[in-house]
Amino acid sequence: MIVADEVLNFPDPVYGAQMQDSAVPGLAAEGRIVITYEEEPVTLAGGETITLRKPHYAVADLGYGSMDPATTLSPRVAPAMIGLGLIEAIHEADILANADPDDRNGDGISGRAALVRDRKSGTVTLGRFGWKAQNPTILQQTADAFATDIGISTPDLDRSHGDCTAAQSACLRLPTGVQARLGPVEAPDPVLGLVTFYSASLAVPARRKASFPETLKGKRLFYEAGCPACHIPKYVTRRDAAHTEVAFQLVWPYSDFLLHDMGEGLADGQEVGLASGREWRTPPLWGIGLTRTVSGHTFLLHDGRARNFTEAILWHGGEAEMARSAFAAMPKDDRNALLTFLESL
Numbered sequence: 001m002i003v004a005d006e007v008l009n010f011p012d013p014v015y016g017a018q019m020q021d022s023a024v025p026g027l028a029a030e031g032r033i034v035i036t037y038e039e040e041p042v043t044l045a046g047g048e049t050i051t052l053r054k055p056h057y058a059v060a061d062l063g064y065g066s067m068d069p070a071t072t073l074s075p076r077v078a079p080a081m082i083g084l085g086l087i088e089a090i091h092e093a094d095i096l097a098n099a100d101p102d103d104r105n106g107d108g109i110s111g112r113a114a115l116v117r118d119r120k121s122g123t124v125t126l127g128r129f130g131w132k133a134q135n136p137t138i139l140q141q142t143a144d145a146f147a148t149d150i151g152i153s154t155p156d157l158d159r160s161h162g163d164c165t166a167a168q169s170a171c172l173r174l175p176t177g178v179q180a181r182l183g184p185v186e187a188p189d190p191v192l193g194l195v196t197f198y199s200a201s202l203a204v205p206a207r208r209k210a211s212f213p214e215t216l217k218g219k220r221l222f223y224e225a226g227c228p229a230c231h232i233p234k235y236v237t238r239r240d241a242a243h244t245e246v247a248f249q250l251v252w253p254y255s256d257f258l259l260h261d262m263g264e265g266l267a268d269g270q271e272v273g274l275a276s277g278r279e280w281r282t283p284p285l286w287g288i289g290l291t292r293t294v295s296g297h298t299f300l301l302h303d304g305r306a307r308n309f310t311e312a313i314l315w316h317g318g319e320a321e322m323a324r325s326a327f328a329a330m331p332k333d334d335r336n337a338l339l340t341f342l343e344s345l
């Protein structure tokens with residue numbers, strides 16, 4: 001089924017795709033997430049020591065018996081919602097042009113396209129949204145969030161009991177939000193379309209201090225360290241984009257939207273579609289300097305283990321090992337300039 005792109009992976013037969021640590025009245029929560037951290041010191045050029053925190057995840061107080069032994073846990077930080085319509089308007093060919101699955105150019109960086117099934121058209125197409133590039137469109141990402149994150153059915157995904165599985169009969173017995181006068185799903189048209197349009201339309205913030213000497217120095221170092229091999233700076237969106245507001249624009253997402261083996265340190269062992277347990281999609285970096293302003297925290301990477309830019313870069317391994325080493329070997333002033341550049345995005 002995975003090979004035929006019919007499913008992305010196999011959820012736990014009892015707990016489903018997501019672990020719910022709270023529940024509606026009358027139901028037991030699925031469990032309590034227990035996170036412990038192991039400290040790992042890293043010494044950078046000049047002698048500065050940074051402590052990375054390596055997370056270990058477990059679930060206590062399982063509400064519905066044991067989990068399948070093959071089930072893996074992989075927490076997620078909610079990704080930024082900006083510029084999604086512009087990303088969708090990048091021509092597929094412009095993303096595929098950077099894929100180099102067999103590393104023919106020998107730069108140590110491959111980059112694989114995440115081909116997935118588009119539920120609406122039924123065709124296999126390029127996935128570009130989500131930490132594992134598992135979703136081809138904003139519509140599908142939105143419908144998945146409606147169904148799995150909050151348990152609301154839409155015309156795209158008719159799952160009124162959300163992530164409750166056949167083994168959770170107490171959940172399945174509870175009423176859903178379906179109302180006969182509105183049709184067979186809880187959020188009928190035009191709700192999904194409007195929320196998708198809203199999500200696609202959130203703008204990218206203007207850069208701050210973009211032409212300051214320190215920022216420009218950091219930009220040069222970003223290039224010298226090899227970061228743009230994956231964090232590809234710019235694209236021109238397609239002229240024939242469905243929405244004219246996002247058509248034919250020069251945009252700066254700093255991503256190739258491809259999958260990369262990021263090494264054992266970041267591996268979660270979880271296959272999602274074509275993405276292996278070691279592969280992640282390069283996240284866009286636009287707006288990343290405003291993470292604290294928007295989200296109230298500065299936790300980075302798929303599970304938020306990095307507390308700042310420095311830690312995020314030091315977690316890079318696998319195909320990004322060379323870029324990581326280049327950063328670690330920079331004098332402190334240069335590292336600071338690179339961080340100033342990221343802060344300006």
Ligand code: HEC
Nearest residue numbers: 225227230260266280281282283300301302312319320323
């Ligand atoms: C081989 C491809 C590759 C290279 C080279 C690379 N990155 Fe990344 N970067 C990634 C991927 C993939 C992730 C997401 C990993 C994860 O979440 O587990 C990431 C995540 C990040 C993040 C966190 C983004 C977020 O939203 O949480 C930052 C910041 C970042 N990279 C900066 C850099 C910098 C600076 C360099 C150069 C020193 C660099 N990267 C080089 C692929 C790359």
